[in-house]
Amino acid sequence: MDITLEKASDTNASLKITLTPADYKPEVDKKLKDYGRKVQLKGFRPGHVPASLVQKMYGKSILVDEINSMLSKTVSQYIRENKLQVVGDPVPDREQADAIDWDNQSDFAFSYTLGLASEFDIDFSDLPSVTQYEIQAGEAEVNSTIADLQQRFHTHAHGEEVGDGDTIYGELKQLNGDFSAKTAFPINQMADDAKGQFVGKKKSDSITFTLEQVFPDEKARANATGVKKEEAAELTGEFTFEIDDITRNEPAELNQEFFDKVLGVGAVEDEDQFRTKVAEVIRGNYGRESAQLLRLDIEKMLLDNTPILLPDEFLKNWLLEVNEGKFTPEQVEEQYDDFTKSVKLQLIKNKIAEKADIKVEFDEVLDATRQMVREQFGFAGSEDEEMTKTIDRIARNYLLDEKNNGQNYTSTFNRVYDDKVVEYAKTQLTTVTQDTTVDEFKALVENR
Structure with a gap:
């Protein structure tokens, strides 16, 4: 087998593969023998059909299947071993493949067009800082929240x-x-x-x-x-x-009964404590939104400061082909910028994961799914043994559901992977903390 990569530019290449009988014949002959033992043909006892007849009946289809399988494995392995930044799928030269004479050829040549991302690196020390917003719940926000609670518990x-x-x-x-x-x-x-x-x-x-x-x-x-x-x-x-x-x-009166309904029995003993607790809850709620905004800012900063070239024409043609007429060239053009941002961001995250040796194990995916089940069914604080077993069973069934071809596992894996990469990036970047009011924070979110 001969494999050659020819780079036309930083973002376009051709992968050429030549196969000789030594590459495919042993496996083809093995499968022909297996067919010979299993095939049932009138006039012959099982396992005694002449090899020449088996070859005539099944030889070409076995050869085609074996070579297609070999090509798929070879292309994937070559890309993985040579760490090529391939975007989209390798596109075979169909004219070349259609011209093959499967009955008479013994050597076969195949060519694939590859779209590549240009080489890039991530140096956290060269990247600008990001801002972590600390939301301060002012008196107006506390009053508004308490008024809403009074109406809710009317x-x-x-x-x-x-x-x-x-x-x-x-x-x-x-x-x-x-x-x-x-x-x-x-x-x-x-x-x-x-x-x-x-x-x-x-x-x-x-x-x-x-x-x-x-x-x-x-x-x-x-x-x-x-x-x-x-x-x-x-x-x-x-x-x-x-x-x-x-x-x-x-509206409910500001009394102990109201405090107990909102926060739980005995959580606070007077209005001052209640207001302090409400402020903490507000900060906690907005803290999750602040964390999400920080994540978006980190991703935008990485995109803005990591120049990556993509094979634009290749990708546009590939998008049209893989979507099988679902999109027009005009629609692809309209959505192309958003598509390339997601491609580049994934390449950047993969590079960070590679440099930091970030991996995701099955137990981490399972833990994330258990937490999702707890939140969906309202079992966040439950430590009951039977409940824990039930949550575990639901989580495993969700991840290993065969009906959706492993999509549940893949999507959860990707979410855990993404979270680990972003959390690692946070530890490497300079983060500046800035206090802000709720209204100022809302304005920041709207502007994003």
Whole structure:
């Protein structure tokens, strides 16, 4: 076997492979013998079909299969052993392959076009610093969060006069029909221009109105009348509603009961402690967003400071071919910049992993999947032995699910690999910590 790499430029090359009988014949002959022992042909006992007849019947297909298999392994092995930065897939010279005379040739020549990324290196000492944002929860943010919590843990109260956002209970009657029902009208589900007919009314007041004008949305009309949506569509015209009761949601009071509901029993003992804890939670929540922003900034900095040339024409043609007509040349051109960014970023991460000897073991993938299962099913803090076994079983089944051809394992592996590379990069880069307010941080995220 002869293998030659011919580089036309930093980003384009041809891989030429020549095979002689010494390369493929031993394996082809072995498979022909196996076929001879197994083939069943009328007039011959099993295992006694003449070798010449087996050769005539199966020789060419076995030869083609064996050479194709050999080529696939050879190309992959050559790329791996020579650490070629191949992008896209090797593209075979189909005209050359189609011209082969499989019946008479004994030596075979094949050629593959390779798209290569130019050589590059990562020197962390030459890279600029990145900023880690520490979000400070100010008084306004704490007040806003507590107000939201008070609404979430609201209490119910009865009112004397209808207000916007209240719910009124009473008897609904159709003026020119038989429909009547004891029901509830949520004011916030009414049309805005119809709310004035109800706001300000009191218990025992009766309001006459047109139902479809107050509840133009059929789903809201169904909720208000207590009938099915399709039946509510038929309820139109004038109705009366006599108010029996008015209820509204009152924000929870800042007391121990509220503190216990929000943070857990006994977590804090007074409002000052509660506010301090809320501020910590806010910082923790935004801390995850800050970590994600740092990750994006690291990736952008690596891209901006690592010049890599790609075989653009090769990649565009390859994208059209592998997507089998799903995209037009114009669509490929439109999305090409984003595609090349992802290619370059992956090349950079692979280079970092190689230099730092970063590897991902099965147990790491399994641990990441267990954590995902815990979070999805709300078992984050569970240490129960049976629960742990259940989580482990679910995680293994997810990773080893044969129905999706190993995609679950591959995607989780890639996520763990990516996380390890970025975490390593953080340890090598200069990180500058900067305090920022929540509003300033939100603006930073929006600008990204």
